[in-house]
Amino acid sequence: MPVIAVLALDGVPGHELTGPGMCFGTAARLHPHVAYELRYCTAPGFRGTGAPAPFAIDTPWDLDGLADADTVLLPGHAAFRDEPDPGVTDALRAAADRGVRIGAFGTGTFTLAATGLLDGRRAATGRQYAAEMARRHPLIDVDPEGAVVDADPFHSASGVLGGLDLCLHLITLDHGTPVAIETERQVFMQLHEPADAEETTGPAAPPAGTRHSLRPTIRWLEAHLGHPLTLSDIADHAGLTVRGLNRRFRAETGLSPLQYLLRVRVQAAQRLLERGDEAVERIAVRTGFGTPANLRHHFQHHTGTGPRVYRTAFRSLVATLTWAEGKNAEAAEPEGPGGTDGGRT
Incomplete structure (x- = not known):
């Protein structure tokens, strides 16, 4: 059974953390031949999620949970402008060396970018942060629209709705378009069968x-x-x-x-x-x-x-989640000229 490790860094928006579980879980529920093992792995310093609905999580997995994963997903988090913890950088680079598929969405792409793994590749982040990422990481070709970018084995997208587009993209690669279509219908709008x-x-x-x-x-x-x-x-x-x-x-x-x-x-x-x-x-x-x-x-x-x-x-839901995500990021914005740049040197 393919293992998907979702790496939670402190202050990850709640919907970005729960979105992959809803998406991959729904695909498996609707289609008996689809199976995933989903792991939530916490990074050093993790205390809980950020807006719009903060909560704590209890998981047996830390960075070691990435060691045998087939896919690693990196959602956004509050301190995305900071240099990643060395353990996070090492774990992501080790996963890339093994040929593991790595997906990042929202401000999580900043953390993946800081490892150097995206240099010379195309990538996407939240639309409101695209220009900032381009300035901080000039070696990355940043998609200003935040659409899903497939730079195999790295995949990235905007973060609204928990990286739904990215998860559906991965499901399409794994199981084909019909499974992704039905999963999108059931997850996104909770509509009739x-x-x-x-x-x-x-x-x-x-x-x-x-x-x-x-x-x-x-x-x-x-x-x-x-x-x-x-x-x-x-x-x-x-x-x-x-x-x-x-x-x-x-x-x-x-x-x-x-x-x-x-x-x-x-x-x-x-x-x-x-x-x-x-x-x-x-x-x-x-x-x-x-x-x-x-x-x-x-x-x-x-x-x-x-x-x-x-x-x-759709517009109402996106507006609500984007507002909450933006407020969470504003709270993490470094103050004054002494703030951490977070760019890789």
């Missing part, structure tokens, strides 16, 4: 390299969502008959081709609603639904709410 149980719990897309895999066709399909794709179009790309395509999609994803296409279109609409201000009419066209009415119908069926309500709820 779809009526079709097979759609919910069907197996994920196969790992890369599987013989006769549909993965190239799936990537092509996901890149052409705005086109009026038909079963024949998808079958032609895969070099299969329509009957063979249906059989292979069921075997590899647990969904029919059109069910899979619909799921991915809904997920794309969610992303556009979350990250931009485009009109619903434009989103309907971009995601292949064509009309707002068609988008609303399928969006309601798959998420339990309408596109505009979804956007409003």
Whole structure:
């Protein structure tokens, strides 16, 4: 069973610490073939979490818990501008030397950057801290938007909602898009289960390299969502008959081709609603639904709410958590010219 070690430094925002547990736990609960061991490991000096809901944790794991982990996750924390504890730096570098996958989100990327492991790579942090990271670590190509950055074996993203995007990205790499889609629905909005149980719990897309895999066709399909794709179009790309395509999609994803296409279109609409201000009419066209009415119908069926309500709820939740995260960071801001720079020398 893959081991994911979440490294908690003092003052980690509570939602960033609990988010990975919700995400990976939900994926395992919904899909019997998905399994993770999640460890919460505390760093030297850890006392408890920060805003928005401070709490203490009791865990048997410290930095030694990283020694045999397959993935290490580094959330943000209050003193992210300070030089990391030498034990933290050594543990992260040792993990990198073993080829362990390391993910950082929010201000946790500052700590990973201070180890030198991100030099010459692209990385992301909380959007409000991107310019500061670029100044402190000029050898890192900082993504100003905070989107998920895959610089294998290092992965980084913005920290709002506990690194949800990063966790979903890792789940996609491990178990495929269908598992990530269903996990996102259940974790983020706690929405209704779809009526079709097979759609919910069907197996994920196969790992890369599987013989006769549909993965190239799936990537092509996901890149052409705005086109009026038909079963024949998808079958032609895969070099299969329509009957063979249906059989292979069921075997590899647990969904029919059109069910899979619909799921991915809904997920794309969610992303556009979350990250931009485009009109619903434009989103309907971009995601292949064509009309707002068609988008609303399928969006309601798959998420339990309408596109505009979804956007409003998402913005409200993000605003609340971003405010709390910002207040926590302000409290840790060093005062006066004598404050610690935290940059690596």
